[in-house]
Amino acid sequence: MSATKPTNLTREFTDAGAEFATITLTNPPLNLFDRAMMDALVADIAALTAQTPRAVLIRAEGKVVSGGVDVNVFDGLTVEQGAQLWRDLFGRIIHPLEALACPVVFAAHGLTLTAAFEMSLACDIILATPKAKFGLVETVVGLTPSMGGPQRLAERAGSGRAREFVMTGDLYDAATMADWGVVNAIHDDLDSAACALVTRLADGPTMAHAATKQIIEAWRSGGVAHADSVTPEVSGQLFGTADLRGAVRSFLEVGPGKATYRGE
Template sequence: MTTPDQHPTRLERTTTALGAEVATLTFAHGPLNLFDDAMFDALVADVASLTADPPRAVLLRADGKANSAGVDVHVFAGLTPERGAALWRRLFDEVAHPLEQLGCPVIYAAHGLTLTAAFEIALACDIIVAAPKAKFGLVEIVVGLTPSMGGPQRLAERAGSGRARELVMTGDLYDAATLHDWGVVNIVTDDIDADARALADRLADGPTRAHDATKRIIAAWRSGGVAHADDITPEVSGDLFATDDLQGAVRSFLDNGPGKATYTGR
């Protein structure tokens, strides 16, 4: 139970050596980081803060023994079909979709057990970084449920529909190496905290508007296939020619060669 001097999450903003803002959202709700009502409410508030004032990169991570042992089953007790649907709709509208729509790279760092809601949140991020000992699972079958924050479809996008059905229907746990082989986890590293933070800093220092354009083009592909992505790319990419970052990087390339440009996110 959360006491008045505790908070289930922690949202901190720092700047890189080049002045780019990075937001770190940490789950800090006891050793198992269970998603109870307080945790969901805190996460919704943090995502709203990130949406209202976007940084140039976001890192999601966790304190404690586990990234999360999943949802506190008390959340499901007594739900009617209508209230259950409302819960999932809220988590799509106020967590999964806003995370995906942030105009900057979003990284999830998994150092340990990452179950149910936490895994589904990770799948809504752009890049998943994991420690070798991390284990992942969508284990909702233990309460007769299917993952309902977008996990199955996002897992299918990364690993294929057959793998998604296997992982969800068995309720088994999968290690980082296996999910890296499947294309679900992007990077496996022993120094998870340092490497995830370094990646967040590196992406924050990059051309933020171009990263946002990449996300928008891929989102178009996800919703409408290659033809839809092709249809929106000319305008989305064309708009980048009005950005200070592209104009400055082109001048830097021509004057000094590749790799020497710096970016402001504008």
């Protein structure tokens, strides 16, 4: 384990003054999800929840994004302790990450295994380099992925693909993941592409992006009918925002695409 914190949370501003944040995994060579990494991510996500920026980027330093979970975390756990581990990781990492009221982008430049891949699936958009590889390889220790990976992979790629991915424990390249609808885009210069996208999203109508997330979450939990039932109220609230009022005025006065947003 690194003597320093295994993640780094930074906050920056776009040229237009929109705040965005970056969480970087900084515990090479493998960026393993040990207790220290998990605790650091819990703290980082809690900080973003308390003071939410207008976009978030999650990335990693080193040759790989992550070699997965440090297996020492599992050693000797009882049935109840194992169940509590997953409750904690859902409740303190996955669900709060999904609930952030802003776009969240995950950038994968290399090998992305188990917990790191499951965390990426809780993000809104996944970018990758052509050399990135992804895997849920928990079968090597007789486990199934338990931070939401199978169900979120099934949502993006279909249940048959998710079964194959998890049961074989094979590694899949970025092109395959893009073909399956898991990876949104592949870039040779990932850092530049990720930065450009996060900047664009941060400069956008943040409250509208948050509403989009709420509507899609309603669909995920209850299907189209449930999403339809919440959309009028969720979307209706946007008419009380300065961003919508200003953008409508801008559209009417000078045409589309010229509005600026403050996240208000």
